[in-house]
Amino acid sequence: MKTRPNRRAGTRKLLGGVWALLGVVAAVTPYGCLYDETDRCGTSQTYDAELERCVCESGFGLVDRTCVPCREHEVGTLSGCDCAEGFARPSEGAACQKAETLGKACASDTECKDPKYSVCHLEGAAGYCTSACETSEDCDRTLNYACDYFGAVGVCERPPTGEGHACATSADCAGFEADYCEAFREKKCLRQGCKQNPSICHGDWVCCDISVLGTSLCIPPDALESGACPGGGTLIPRGE
Amino acid sequence: MLRRKTGLRGLAIVAAALWPLPLLGQTAAQPQAPATATSGSNDTPAPPVESAPPPSSAASTQLPAGLPTTRRDYMREDNPWDTTVPSSRAGAGPLAESASSVAAEPETEVPTEPDAPAEESESPIRIYGFSDMTIRHLILPKDSPWFTYLPRNTTGHVGNLNVYFDTQMGPKWRALSEIRFTYLPDGAASTAVTDGLIERGTNQAGDYTEFSRATSVGGIIIERAYLQYMRFSWLSIKAGQWLTPYGVWNVDHGSPTVISVRSPFIIGAELFPRRQVGLLAEGTIDLGKDFELGYALGVSNGRTNDFSFYEDFDANKAVTLRSAMTWRGMGELTVGATAYKGRATRASEALYYAGTALKSRQQIEKQWDEVAYAIDLRWTWSHVHLQTEWIMNDRKYTDAGRTEAANGGLSPDRRLWGGYALLGYRTPWLGTMPYFKFEYSPEPQTQAIGIADKFVMYAGGLNIRPVPRVVFKVEYTQAYTPGQGSSLFAGQTIRGIDLQAAWAF
Incomplete structure (x- = not known):
C-alpha cells in the first residue's frame, strides 16, 4: 500500500521533468531549420x-x-x-x-579589312582574320592566340573554344573544342586527342601523350619540363 | 506537494532563462548544456579507491544552506577522473580526497563547492591532467590513397598531454585552464589535395643552447580558460573560453574518460563548435529524489576553430542552449538536448580611398548562418554502459560568404547529421569493459576536397582499467564511406588496430 503514493510521486516528478524538457524544446523551436533542399x-x-x-x-x-x-x-x-x-x-x-577584325569570319584575305589583321587563316572551308607572326609574342596574348610557325608563313592561331576555362571535371568542358578538364594542377579545360594529329594544337602548343591520364593533350610549350612532357608523358612531334 | 512545487519552480526557472532566446537567436550563438546532467562518463578513470572521500551525506551536512549537496557533473566535467573536492578541505592535494569512483558510481555524493568561509576556501593552484600513447596499425593495401591521411607504417604516438590549472579563489569563485601540449605544427601534413602531393611542414628553430642545432618545436592548444562564479546549484556562470556543453564527450574529452581509443568522428566533425568564447550560465535543478534537470545557456562570439579565438568578425552573437534530465531510479539515465545558432565569419580588412579620405572595409572570405541540434542519452546501470549522441547541423551561406566548392563552382547550403552509439559492460576482471561502437558521421574535411562524404564505422574493443587512473585499450575498427565510387578514396575500406595507454595524473 505504501508503494502507491511513492509511485504517484515518482510519476509526478517524471511528468514534471518531461514538461521541463518540453519547455526547452518549445523554446528552441524558433531556431527552426536553415536548410532548404529545394533552394x-x-x-x-x-x-x-x-x-x-x-x-x-x-x-x-x-x-x-x-x-x-x-x-x-x-x-x-x-x-x-x-x-x-x-x-x-x-x-x-x-x-x-x-568580330570585324581579329577573328572575323572570312574566305580570303580581301575580306580582312583591318591592316593589323589582314591575313585570312583558313581551317577547312572556314577561316578567320588574324595576323602573320614569327613568334607567339607577335600575337594577341590576352586572347590566347599563339603563333603557328611550322608552315612557310607564321600565322597567329586562335585557341580552341573553352580553352583555359576553369573546371573541376570534364563535364565543365563539355561542348567546347577544349573538352578535357585537367583537374590535378591547373584545373582548366584543354584540347585532347592530338596524338593522331598534333597539328590540331593551335599555334606553338605541343602535343603530349600522357598515358597515366589515358589521353593526349595540347599544352603550352612553357609547360614542358626541360623539354619533356609533364607526368611522364611522351612528346608527339608535328608531322609537318 | 513540496516536491511538486520544486518541480514547478524548476520549470519556471528554466522558462525564465530561455524566454529571451528567440531574440538572441537572431544573432547567432550556441548554448552549452550544463555538463552537470549530461556530461561525464561513468567510465572516467577514478581516483584511488583508498582515498575515497567521506560519505556524501556527511559531506553535505557540512555545506552552507543554498549550496549543492551532491557532486555536480559540471565540476566533474572539468576533471572527470579527479574526484578531489575542489575546496580547501583539509588542504588536500588532488588525490587526497578523491572519491572512490565517481566514474563507477556517479551517484556518489561529493560536495563540489566550497564548504568553508571565504578565507578558508581559497586554495593553492592545483595541477593535474591526462595523457595517452597510442600504437596504430592499419590493414590497407600499400597503395591505398588513405595513406595520405593515415600512417603508412605501424606507428606509436603521444596524442594528448593536457594539463589543468585549477584554482579556488574564494567560496564561490574558481578559475580553470586546460592546456594541451602538442608536437604540432611540426611535421603536420597538408590537408589539401590539390596536385596529388601531400607534403609535411616543419617547424624547426636553431637551438641557441645547442650550437644552434635544428630543433623541432611544438605548440599548445588552449582547450579552455575561464573564470567561474558558482552562486547557486542552479546558477553558475563562466566567463572565458569553454567547451561547448553538448552531448557527452565534447566536454568530457579526456582520453582516460573516453571509453574507446578515440572520440567519435561526429565530435571531431564539429557540427557544434568545440569551443567558444563568451559567457555560459549553467546549473542543475533538483526535481525530487531521483530526478534532476540541468541546463546551460551560453552567448559567445561563435565558432573559433578555423575562424578566430579572439575576434568576432560579425556582429552576430551565437547562442547555445542545453537541457538535460537525469533519472537515478535505475542506475543513472541522462537524456539531453542541445541547440546552437550562430553566424560564422572569416574576413580580412582592406583600406581604400573615398576621394582623399582613407577608409576601410571588411572583405568576407567565408560566412554562413547555422543551427545545430543534438540529442544524447547515457545510461549506466549496474555494470552496463549505454551511450549515444546524434547531431544535425544546417548551414546556409550568405551571398557574400559562399565559398568555392571542391568540384568548381560554389558550395551549396548543406545539412549534415550523424551520431554514434556505444554499448559496454564493465566486468570485475581488472575493470575490463568489452565494448562495441557504431558510428555514422559526415566528415567535413574530406567533403571539402571532394573525396568522401560520410563514414560508417564499426569498432569493438576492450577497455581495461587495472588501477583507477590507468586505462589500456585495444580496439579493432572497420570503416567505409557509403555512396562513393570504388575508384575514389571512398571505395577503400579502412581497417585498423589500435592499442592505447591513457593515464590521469
Whole structure:
C-alpha cells in the first residue's frame, strides 16, 4: 500500500521533468531549420546535383564568388563572362563585338579589312582574320592566340573554344573544342586527342601523350619540363 | 506537494532563462548544456579507491544552506577522473580526497563547492591532467590513397598531454585552464589535395643552447580558460573560453574518460563548435529524489576553430542552449538536448580611398548562418554502459560568404547529421569493459576536397582499467564511406588496430 503514493510521486516528478524538457524544446523551436533542399544556392545560382555545387544561372558568370549578369554577346562560365561564338573583345575588358577584325569570319584575305589583321587563316572551308607572326609574342596574348610557325608563313592561331576555362571535371568542358578538364594542377579545360594529329594544337602548343591520364593533350610549350612532357608523358612531334 | 512545487519552480526557472532566446537567436550563438546532467562518463578513470572521500551525506551536512549537496557533473566535467573536492578541505592535494569512483558510481555524493568561509576556501593552484600513447596499425593495401591521411607504417604516438590549472579563489569563485601540449605544427601534413602531393611542414628553430642545432618545436592548444562564479546549484556562470556543453564527450574529452581509443568522428566533425568564447550560465535543478534537470545557456562570439579565438568578425552573437534530465531510479539515465545558432565569419580588412579620405572595409572570405541540434542519452546501470549522441547541423551561406566548392563552382547550403552509439559492460576482471561502437558521421574535411562524404564505422574493443587512473585499450575498427565510387578514396575500406595507454595524473 505504501508503494502507491511513492509511485504517484515518482510519476509526478517524471511528468514534471518531461514538461521541463518540453519547455526547452518549445523554446528552441524558433531556431527552426536553415536548410532548404529545394533552394541550396544563392542569388542567380542553381544547384548542380551531379557535382554537388552551385553554378550560375544561364546568362550569369562567376566573378569573385558571385554570379554577375553577363553583358550582351557574352556567355557565363565558371571564369566569368566570355564572348559568344562569333564575337570578340577588341581589347581586354571591352564589350564583346561582332568580330570585324581579329577573328572575323572570312574566305580570303580581301575580306580582312583591318591592316593589323589582314591575313585570312583558313581551317577547312572556314577561316578567320588574324595576323602573320614569327613568334607567339607577335600575337594577341590576352586572347590566347599563339603563333603557328611550322608552315612557310607564321600565322597567329586562335585557341580552341573553352580553352583555359576553369573546371573541376570534364563535364565543365563539355561542348567546347577544349573538352578535357585537367583537374590535378591547373584545373582548366584543354584540347585532347592530338596524338593522331598534333597539328590540331593551335599555334606553338605541343602535343603530349600522357598515358597515366589515358589521353593526349595540347599544352603550352612553357609547360614542358626541360623539354619533356609533364607526368611522364611522351612528346608527339608535328608531322609537318 | 513540496516536491511538486520544486518541480514547478524548476520549470519556471528554466522558462525564465530561455524566454529571451528567440531574440538572441537572431544573432547567432550556441548554448552549452550544463555538463552537470549530461556530461561525464561513468567510465572516467577514478581516483584511488583508498582515498575515497567521506560519505556524501556527511559531506553535505557540512555545506552552507543554498549550496549543492551532491557532486555536480559540471565540476566533474572539468576533471572527470579527479574526484578531489575542489575546496580547501583539509588542504588536500588532488588525490587526497578523491572519491572512490565517481566514474563507477556517479551517484556518489561529493560536495563540489566550497564548504568553508571565504578565507578558508581559497586554495593553492592545483595541477593535474591526462595523457595517452597510442600504437596504430592499419590493414590497407600499400597503395591505398588513405595513406595520405593515415600512417603508412605501424606507428606509436603521444596524442594528448593536457594539463589543468585549477584554482579556488574564494567560496564561490574558481578559475580553470586546460592546456594541451602538442608536437604540432611540426611535421603536420597538408590537408589539401590539390596536385596529388601531400607534403609535411616543419617547424624547426636553431637551438641557441645547442650550437644552434635544428630543433623541432611544438605548440599548445588552449582547450579552455575561464573564470567561474558558482552562486547557486542552479546558477553558475563562466566567463572565458569553454567547451561547448553538448552531448557527452565534447566536454568530457579526456582520453582516460573516453571509453574507446578515440572520440567519435561526429565530435571531431564539429557540427557544434568545440569551443567558444563568451559567457555560459549553467546549473542543475533538483526535481525530487531521483530526478534532476540541468541546463546551460551560453552567448559567445561563435565558432573559433578555423575562424578566430579572439575576434568576432560579425556582429552576430551565437547562442547555445542545453537541457538535460537525469533519472537515478535505475542506475543513472541522462537524456539531453542541445541547440546552437550562430553566424560564422572569416574576413580580412582592406583600406581604400573615398576621394582623399582613407577608409576601410571588411572583405568576407567565408560566412554562413547555422543551427545545430543534438540529442544524447547515457545510461549506466549496474555494470552496463549505454551511450549515444546524434547531431544535425544546417548551414546556409550568405551571398557574400559562399565559398568555392571542391568540384568548381560554389558550395551549396548543406545539412549534415550523424551520431554514434556505444554499448559496454564493465566486468570485475581488472575493470575490463568489452565494448562495441557504431558510428555514422559526415566528415567535413574530406567533403571539402571532394573525396568522401560520410563514414560508417564499426569498432569493438576492450577497455581495461587495472588501477583507477590507468586505462589500456585495444580496439579493432572497420570503416567505409557509403555512396562513393570504388575508384575514389571512398571505395577503400579502412581497417585498423589500435592499442592505447591513457593515464590521469
